[in-house]
Amino acid sequence: xxxxxxxxxxxxxxxKILFSQRNIHCPAIAHGRxxxxxxxxxxxxxxxxxxxxxxxxxxxxxxxxxxxxxxxxPASEV
Numbered sequence: 001x002x003x004x005x006x007x008x009x010x011x012x013x014x015x016k017i018l019f020s021q022r023n024i025h026c027p028a029i030a031h032g033r034x035x036x037x038x039x040x041x042x043x044x045x046x047x048x049x050x051x052x053x054x055x056x057x058x059x060x061x062x063x064x065x066x067x068x069x070x071x072x073x074p075a076s077e078v
């Protein structure tokens with residue numbers, strides 16, 4: 001999502017819009033939701049343990065962020 005905020009914008013309304021859950025319905029998202037758990041289990045069985053995580057914000061460019069489903073523990077990398 002791309003967001004541009006001005007000083008005139010109401011921060012609370014903007015936050016509500018950005019953090020509200022959207023029910024997006026398309027085949028790719030439905031497939032991801034249905035098989036995410038299975039995919040992580042198979043990955044862990046074949047490669048290494050993963051850990052759930054939250055939002056990662058780039059420190060040099062705070063407008064760039066990512067929210068992966070899981071990350072690999074650096075100590076257990078292959």
